[in-house]
Amino acid sequence: MFIDPHIHAVSRTTDDYEAMAAAGVVAVIEPAFWLGQPRTAVGSFFDYFSTLVGFERFRAAQFGIRHYCTIGLNSKEANNIPLAEQVMEILPLFLAKEGVVAVGEIGYDDQTDAEDRFYREQLKLAVETDLPVMVHTPHRNKKVGTSRSMDVAIEMGLPPSKVIIDHNNEETVREVLDRGFWAAFTIYPNTKMGNERMVEIVRQYGAERIIVDSAADWGVSDALAVPKTARLMRERGIPEDQIHKTCYANALEAYGQSGQMSEQDWLNPAPVDQRTLYEGNSVLRGGQEPRIDRPEKGDLIV
Ligand SMILES: [Zn+2]
Numbered sequence: 507m508f509i510d511p512h513i514h515a516v517s518r519t520t521d522d523y524e525a526m527a528a529a530g531v532v533a534v535i536e537p538a539f540w541l542g543q544p545r546t547a548v549g550s551f552f553d554y555f556s557t558l559v560g561f562e563r564f565r566a567a568q569f570g571i572r573h574y575c576t577i578g579l580n581s582k583e584a585n586n587i588p589l590a591e592q593v594m595e596i597l598p599l600f601l602a603k604e605g606v607v608a609v610g611e612i613g614y615d616d617q618t619d620a621e622d623r624f625y626r627e628q629l630k631l632a633v634e635t636d637l638p639v640m641v642h643t644p645h646r647n648k649k650v651g652t653s654r655s656m657d658v659a660i661e662m663g664l665p666p667s668k669v670i671i672d673h674n675n676e677e678t679v680r681e682v683l684d685r686g687f688w689a690a691f692t693i694y695p696n697t698k699m700g701n702e703r704m705v706e707i708v709r710q711y712g713a714e715r716i717i718v719d720s721a722a723d724w725g726v727s728d729a730l731a732v733p734k735t736a737r738l739m740r741e742r743g744i745p746e747d748q749i750h751k752t753c754y755a756n757a758l759e760a761y762g763q764s765g766q767m768s769e770q771d772w773l774n775p776a777p778v779d780q781r782t783l784y785e786g787n788s789v790l791r792g793g794q795e796p797r798i799d800r801p802e803k804g805d806l807i808v
Pocket of ligand 1 (some may be wrong): 512611
């Protein structure tokens with residue numbers, strides 16, 4: 507069993523869900539993020555958050571995958587201050603929804619004053635709602651930005667055990683682990699932080715508080731990054747318990763602190779029944795045969 511604790515599933519296809527389920531992914535966490543271009547109105551955020559806690563959760567379940575999400579204002583769009591202020595007002599409503607396991611992904615992009623302001627305000631929300639935090643660390647000036655993300659989280663009253671620092675690399679991992687934070691790694695295909703380097707990090711640092719994810723989205727990315735990394739670890743002689751921790755158990759422990767995610771959700775799931783509708787809408791298109799697991803007596807099996 508695997509968990510992919512960072513995937514932007516709204517931009518993926520049903521083929522991805524089927525392939526993930528076949529590869530052993532039982533649960534995913536979808537962080538709220540930007541959409542490739544800036545939104546212009548708070549209503550766009552409202553509808554996006556509604557999709558994360560609503561239709562996408564339903565859609566994943568139709569393929570046998572439990573879907574959780576994190577809700578937050580991303581760092582890029584924090585730079586539109588008037589809009590960011592409006593988004594802050596709707597966050598508490600969504601943070602209280604079922605299946606929301608953290609505030610996130612939040613943090614720094616260009617490390618501007620506006621980003622700092624809304625990162626702090628959202629950390630405060632996390633303290634108030636007693637939720638973990640998923641931190642997106644910047645791609646530029648990463649080492650400085652990562653240290654600063656942790657400094658500010660502590661300053662705002664978050665214990666490191668409630669904060670998952672994502673998008674780590676070899677430069678940042680030691681400090682993140684030494685300071686007691688969770689260290690997540692995003693495995694993008696054809697980049698320096700690929701599967702091979704991930705295996706070496708686990709070999710060097712062990713499995714404590716290390717988390718593997720795909721961060722798959724609408725860009726060049728791989729929805730199977732977690733199971734593939736696990737397979738490579740196995741081939742390279744990483745012990746099974748370390749694979750289990752980094753590709754499943756650590757994510758469950760970190761985000762399970764929300765009280766919204768438990769192993770029972772996928773060990774005793776409701777059977778897949780693709781006849782089910784969400785507000786009248788189906789995942790099936792004209793004439794497709796629904797998948798029905800553990801059908802009740804009297805169901806038509808073709
Ligand atoms: Zn992301």
